[in-house]
Each structure stands twice: as C-alpha cells, then as structure tokens.
Amino acid sequence: MSSDRRAFFKNLAAAAIPAAPEPEPDPWLERYSRQLVLPEWSEAAQRALQDASVLVVGAGALGSPVATYLAGAGVGRLGIVDDGEVELSNLHRQHLHFTPDLGVPKAQSAVAKLGFLNPDIVVEPYQAAFAPEMVAGQDLVVDCTDSFETRYAINGACCEAGVPLVEGGVVGLSGLVMAIRPRETACYRCAFPTAPRDAPSCAEAGVLGPAAGVVGSLMANEALKLLAGLPGALTDAFLQIDLATPAFLHVAIRRRDDCPDCSP
Amino acid sequence: MTWVRTKLELERMAPGEALQVRCSPGEALENVPRSAAEAGHDVRVDGAIVRIVRR
Numbered sequence: 423m424s425s426d427r428r429a430f431f432k433n434l435a436a437a438a439i440p441a442a443p444e445p446e447p448d449p450w451l452e453r454y455s456r457q458l459v460l461p462e463w464s465e466a467a468q469r470a471l472q473d474a475s476v477l478v479v480g481a482g483a484l485g486s487p488v489a490t491y492l493a494g495a496g497v498g499r500l501g502i503v504d505d506g507e508v509e510l511s512n513l514h515r516q517h518l519h520f521t522p523d524l525g526v527p528k529a530q531s532a533v534a535k536l537g538f539l540n541p542d543i544v545v546e547p548y549q550a551a552f553a554p555e556m557v558a559g560q561d562l563v564v565d566c567t568d569s570f571e572t573r574y575a576i577n578g579a580c581c582e583a584g585v586p587l588v589e590g591g592v593v594g595l596s597g598l599v600m601a602i603r604p605r606e607t608a609c610y611r612c613a614f615p616t617a618p619r620d621a622p623s624c625a626e627a628g629v630l631g632p633a634a635g636v637v638g639s640l641m642a643n644e645a646l647k648l649l650a651g652l653p654g655a656l657t658d659a660f661l662q663i664d665l666a667t668p669a670f671l672h673v674a675i676r677r678r679d680d681c682p683d684c685s686p
Numbered sequence: 687m688t689w690v691r692t693k694l695e696l697e698r699m700a701p702g703e704a705l706q707v708r709c710s711p712g713e714a715l716e717n718v719p720r721s722a723a724e725a726g727h728d729v730r731v732d733g734a735i736v737r738i739v740r741r
Contacts, residue, residue, distance in 0.1 A: 441710040442734065445691065455690045461725060465694050 453542070454496055467650035468496060474649050475499040475559060479552050479576060480566030481532040482506070483629060484590055486518040487638030488564050488645065493536040493543060495646055500536065503548040503556060504528040515631035554579035564588045564645050566638070568624055570617035574683075577602070577610040581684040586648050589660075590641040593627050597637035600660035601644040607657035608675045609684040633665045688714035689721045692738070696727065699740045707736045 457463050476497050478489045481504035493500055508516075508523040508531050516528075523531040529547035536545045548556065552572050557563055557579040565576045565587060573589065580587040580602065587602040589610050602609050640661065647655045662671040679685055692707050699705060709715040711734065718736050723729045728739040 442688075442708040442714070445687075451690060451694075452687065455687060459690050459693060464697050466697070 450542075453540075457495065462652055463650070467652070470650050471496045471646070472498045474561040475501070476645065476649070477501045477503060477556055477560045477563045478566055479503045479556075479563065479572070480568070481516075481518060481528040482512060482566065482568065483515040483624070483631075483634035484566035484568075484592060484638040484641060485532065485564075486516045487635050488566055488588075488642045489532055489536055489545075490518065490539065491639065491642035492564075492645060493540045493545065495642075496540065496543065497649065498543055500543065500545045501548055501556070501560070502529045502532045502536070502545065503550065503552055504532070505549060505551045511625075515629060515634045517631075517635075552576060554582070557583045557585050560585050562586050562588070562645055562649055564641055565590065566641070570621065574611060574617065578683045580604055581609050588641050588644045588648070590637050592634045592637040593622065593624055593629055595630055595633050595664065595666040597633060597663040597665075598660055599637060599640045599644060599656060599663070601648060601656040603648075603655075603657055605684055605686070608659075608677045609681060611683040612678045612681045613660055613675045615678070615681075630665070633663075636665060637663060689717045692718055692722065692736075693725070696722075696725075696738065696740050701740050703740050705738045705740065707738065709734055709736055 454468055458468060474497050476492055478485050478500060481489065481502050489500060489502060506528050508519040508526050508528055510524060512519055513521065518532045518535045519528065527549045529549045533545045533547040552575060554575065563576060563580050563585055565573055567573060577587065581604040584604050589602065590599045591597055600613065644656050658676065659672055659674050662673055677684065688709055695705055707718055709718050715734060719729045719731050722738045726741045730737045
C-alpha cells in the first residue's frame with residue numbers, strides 16, 4: 423500500500439473516534455509541564471519546590487542563571503542578596519541586567535526580571551552584603567559570589583545552621599561546582615581548607631559569558647536536585663569545569679575530621 | 687498535556703490500580719499509550735480509551 427493510501431486510511435480511522443472533551447485550562451500544570459513530564463520529576467517534587475525558601479547570594483554572572491532557573495522551576499520563595507549596582511562591564515555575562523538598568527541596585531534589577539518570569543512565586547531583594555543571619559529559615563543557599571572571604575563565610579554559616587548549600591565559582595573559561603549537605607557530606611572548607619593566595623578575580627583574569635552560564639546552570643541543576651530530593655547530587659565531590667578544552671573532571675572528596683566549619 | 691495529566695494521576699494511585707483515559711485522536715492517542723508503556727505501566731488501547739494499570 424502506498425504511503426498516501428496508508429495516511430488516508432489512518433486519517434479515516436482517526437476521524438471515526440470522537441474527540442475527548444477538553445479539560446479546564448490549568449496554568450500551574452502548563453507552566454511546569456515540561457518538568458512534570460520528566461520520569462525523574464513528580465508532583466511531589468514540584469510541591470517541594472513550591473514550599474521551599476532559597477537564598478541566592480550574588481546577583482551577577484552566576485546568580486543570573488541560578489535565580490532564573492530556580493524562579494522558572496517554581497521555587498516558592500527566593501531571596502536575592504547583592505549590595506552592588508549594575509555596571510556596564512557586567513552586562514556581557516549577567517543576563518538578568520540590561521543596559522537601562524545601569525546604576526540600579528543588582529538585587530532590585532534581578533527581582534524585577536524574576537517577577538516577570540514567574541509571578542506565582544515570592545522574590546525578595548536584599549540590597550546588602552551577606553550576613554550569616556540571612557541563612558536562618560532557608561531550605562537551601564546558593565553561593566554565587568566571587569570572593570573567597572564571602573565563600574568561607576557562607577560555608578561556615580550553612581554548616582552552623584545545617585542548611586544545604588550549592589557552591590560554585592567561575593573565572594576565565596573554567597569553574598567549579600559542588601553540593602553540600604552540612605555535617606553529612608564534605609563542605610567547601612573540607613575540600614579547600616584555605617583560600618588560594620593569588621587567585622585572580624574576574625576583573626583581573628576576565629571571564630567569558632557562556633562559561634558563567636554553564637557553571638551557573640550546573641549550580642541551578644544541583645539546587646533543584648537537592649530541593650526535590652532527586653538522587654545523584656554532587657556531594658562528597660566537586661566538578662571541575664574546563665571549557666577551553668572542554669573537559670569536566672569529577673573529583674571525589676571526603677569530610678575532614680578536623681574541619682573547623684563542619685566537624686562534630 | 688494529556689500525558690502530563692495522566693502521569694500525575696498515576697502518581698496518586700497505588701500499584702495495581704487501573705486508570706482509563708479517553709484520548710482525542712492524534713497526538714494524545716499516540717503519546718499516552720507510548721509514554722505509559724515506556725514508564726513501565728501495563729497498557730491496553732481500545733479505540734479512544736487507553737486503559738493503564740499502574741506498575
């Protein structure tokens with residue numbers, strides 16, 4: 423039988439079946455349908471996100487993809503911490519900020535965009551530097567800062583409060599991501615007991631926008647896995663990302679008994 | 687969207703329980719039985735009715 427005839431009979435058979443009544447539109451279902459349909463995802467996972475409160479520290483190169491994906495995915499309450507203002511040199515990699523935002527506080531600029539993205543969630547700006555008290559009551563913290571001093575402060579505060587943490591960093595064409603369940607898995611200080619002495623900043627060494635996008639996206643992915651209770655979180659390990667080659671290296675690490683941040 | 691609705695309904699059911707889904711011809715009638723089978727459920731199709739037994 424020719425393909426035309428096959429198509430004719432197939433259409434004829436289909437025409438004999440009456441259409442099912444259209445169900446009522448459900449904006450919640452439609453908004454999250456592409457993740458709800460995943461075999462790994464479920465309504466319970468979606469509700470867990472909806473009930474979660476997440477603090478994103480830094481609304482720059484990493485904070486932009488992290489906050490965008492968490493807001494889009496339906497995290498119920500997002501806090502955006504940043505004490506800086508949007509500068510022209512930010513715009514090639516910090517996609518939550520646009521040229522008309524120059525001079526606007528980054529936390530406010532980010533919250534405005536995230537509100538457009540998902541009006542069903544609560545997004546709060548904190549135009550301030552990170553303070554350990556901010557961790558209280560959070561279900562997860564995502565560290566999107568670019569300072570080792572702040573990174574260790576966030577790690578210490580999360581270990582103290584028992585709040586899960588996603589760590590990440592990017593410079594040039596390389597980066598690093600790790601997920602931490604305090605007092606259960608290795609923390610950032612277990613992996614890196616002291617800050618490197620001569621690590622260059624993005625201002626000195628430069629950074630390519632997509633490199634920040636990749637690292638930030640991986641961080642958001644880890645955050646969603648931790649929040650939804652999915653298996654395979656990047657704990658007791660870190661992922662070293664080299665986008666020049668490109669290559670991804672999974673490095674296993676262990677908790678340190680003498681870690682000043684997370685040891686018993 | 688029919689398969690998304692079906693998947694969520696199956697998540698609320700106990701293993702062994704059966705669900706009947708009336709599908710419109712075309713995409714829904716093609717996707718629902720295929721996706722349900724791929725998810726490991728027992729599937730039978732009778733016209734526009736897809737009968738799924740939760741695994």
